[in-house]
Amino acid sequence: MELDARGFTDGTTLDTDLCIVGAGPAGLVLSAELVDAQCDVLVLESGSARSGPEILALNDGDLSGDDYNGVGRTRHRGVGGTSALWNSVVGGRTAAKYAPLDPGDFEERPGYDHSGWPFGIAELREDYARAQRICGLGQFAYDAATWTSAGHEPWAASGPALVSRVYQGGTRAALVEPLRASIARATNVRLCTHATAVAMRPDAANRRIVELSIATPGGPRWSVRAKRVVLAAGAVENARMLLLAGDGSAVPGNGSGWVGCGFMEHPRDRALVLRPHASGVYAQSSFYDQRKAADGTWLIGRLALSDEVLASGRVLNASGTLIPRLGSAIRRAREVIPGFAARWMPTEAHGWSSRRNPARVFDGFTVLLNVEQSPHAENRVTLSARRDSLGVPLPSLHWRWRADDHERLKRLRAIVATELAAIGEVTIDVESRPDPNANHHAGTTRMHDDPAHGVTDRDGRVHGTENLYIAGASTFPTAGFANPVLTIVALAVRLARHLRSEC
Ligand SMILES: Cc1cc2nc3c(=O)[nH]c(=O)nc-3n(C[C@H](O)[C@H](O)[C@H](O)COP(=O)(O)OP(=O)(O)OC[C@H]3O[C@@H](n4cnc5c(N)ncnc54)[C@H](O)[C@@H]3O)c2cc1C
Structure with missing residues (x-):
């Protein structure tokens, strides 16, 4: 069932068994997984289906460190x-790229500080399989062998440090619409829009959250009393909410000092250019172009690190995607010929492998590396001195691409260049810095079994609290290279099972 908080009166109090803050992928999946559970669920969502500018302005925040899009433009x-x-885009519709974390992302790596999850990938495998269905994807398989077919074979020529794998593509509608429909039909789940949680009040012992304060710009102020609370508000807001709850008392879960720390992005590196030795390489690379498999699954082939290279800890995990480069004459023409005519010229978009005479259009590939960022306490969310329109301190993000990560990236570039030498000439722009703006926020409430090293336990429960949980990428101790939503959804499925068992 859906409610709109703008219709509430000041001072209203709602009681619930479980309050979930946020209706993004994490909060929606968690609440849909609890439909028909023996507990009442109230989901608070700051915005609505069409959020106005006064709601979107709540995503404002400060930024320091390196040049970065910041917290406003990268969230909704x-x-x-x-x-x-x-x-x-897949099939003409708004979509996401999906991949699971690699098995090696869950393990401790030598010389890699703060690596390792509390559990290995085996513990998440069934939840990943369920996440595939929830996200409207194909089977839980990301290896090349499953998706190789006649005319779509991975390169045999690259060396042993690189293997071929795939991304799957899924539309936004395939994820969001069934979840909304399931929640709308549910009798035990209420989704309340225009409801921004602005504070959490712990009890005197600071072990339980007893009340949340809720507000709407220009609207009512009211409260929620919940037996259990889950923050599913994204990596910036999850940390902000904990820091706000610490106003006047200890910050929940901050025995380790990690609340807000360890913010990670997935920088994109464009330093490598591959110029194929033969023009036939474009057609022979169709495995790496976007395509639809026989069972309807959308795929993009990619280059991945072998397990051994990843386990060495000497490089960052990464994924390489081939982006064909328009030849310089076409690039110049597109720049000088305005809109209309340029629309009829070739682009580097998907479908490049089936072009006739590709060598006349393209002069090679940029090997786009989507790169891991290691967790570091310096990259963190704190509270700003500025406040939002509801009177709440804004988040302040400090983000830097650190020298140690850049060294690991340089080693990675060298490995990829060596491996691809059999296919073409590879050049490295050694001065190039990666673009941080993948908009994948992670890591501000990291999961660790030991409260001295993390904010939540393996179930997402905030250390030192009895009834406060966190869902989403803020719990990732490390974030690999993989686009986060598949893992966010798998962890939400896992958390829902845990919460259901306690209903
Ligand atoms: C341009 C772009 C492209 C992307 N592409 C991909 C991709 O291809 N694949 C992929 O895996 N990921 C992609 N991502 C990242 C992905 O969208 C996020 O990782 C994901 O949405 C995070 O899910 P979430 O539910 O944790 O947080 P969010 O999606 O951010 O949702 C959090 C929700 O909580 C609500 N909220 C926040 N604070 C409060 C509060 N105090 N009270 C009540 N409600 C609150 C917000 O309104 C929001 O609706 C992309 C992101 C961007 C910006």
Whole structure:
């Protein structure tokens, strides 16, 4: 059932068994997984299906460190959360790229500080399989062998450090619409829009959250009393909410000092250019172009690190995508010929492998590396001195691309260049810095079994509290290279099972 908080009167109090803050992918999946559970669920969503500017302005915040898009442009408030900003396309519809974390992402790596999850990928495998169905994807298989077919074979020529794998593509509608429909039909789940949680009040012992304060710009102020609370508001807001709850008392879960720390992005590196030795390489690379498999699954082939290279800890995990480069004459022409005519000229978009005479259009590939960022306490969310329109301190993000990560990236570039030498000439722009703006926020409430090293336990429960949980990428101790939503959804399925068992 859906409610709109703008119709509430000041001072209203709602009681519930479980309050979930945020209706992005994490909050929607968690609440849909609890439909028909023996507990009442109230989901608070700051925005609505069409959030106005006064709601979107709540995403404002400060930024320091390196040049970065910041916290405003990289997030959305509304039912479906930041998925409203997705910019991939499959079958002409707004979509996301999906991949699971690699097995090696869960393990401790030598010389890699703070690596390792509390559990290995085996513990998440069934939840990943369920996440595939929830996201409207194909089978839980990302290896090349499953998706190789006649005319779509991975390169045999690259060396042993690289293997071929795939991304799957899924539309926003396939994820969000069934979840909304299931919640709308549910009798035990209420989704309340225009409801921004502005404070959480702990009890005197600071072990339980007893009340949340809720507000709407220009609207009522009211409260929620919940037996259990889950923050599913994205990596910036989850940390902000904990920091706000610490106003006047200890910050929940901050025995380790990690609340807000360890913010991670997935920088995109464009330093490598591959110029094929033969023009036939474009057609022979169709595995790496976007395509639809026989069972309807959308795929993009990619280059991945072998397990051994990843386990060495000497490089960052990464994924390489081939982006064909328009030849310089076409690039110049597109720049000088305005809009209309340029529309009829070739682009580097999907479908490049089936072009006739590709060598006349393209002069090679940029090997786009989507790169892991290691967790570091320096990259963190704190509270700003500025306040939003509801009177709440804004988040302040400090983000830097650190020298140690850049060294690991340089090693990675060298490995990829060596491996691809059999296919073409590879050049490296050694001065190039990666672009941080993948908009994948992670890591501000990291999960660790030991409260001295993390904010939540393996179930997402905030250390030192009895009834406060966190869902979403803020719990990732490390974030690999993989686009986060598949893992966010798998963890939400896992958390829902845990919460259901306690209903
Ligand atoms: C341009 C772009 C492209 C992307 N592409 C991909 C991709 O291809 N694949 C992929 O895996 N990921 C992609 N992502 C990242 C992905 O969208 C996010 O990782 C994902 O949406 C995070 O889910 P979430 O539910 O944790 O948080 P969000 O989606 O951010 O949702 C959080 C929700 O909580 C609400 N909220 C916040 N604070 C409060 C509060 N105090 N009270 C009540 N409600 C609150 C917000 O309004 C929001 O609706 C992309 C992101 C962007 C910006």
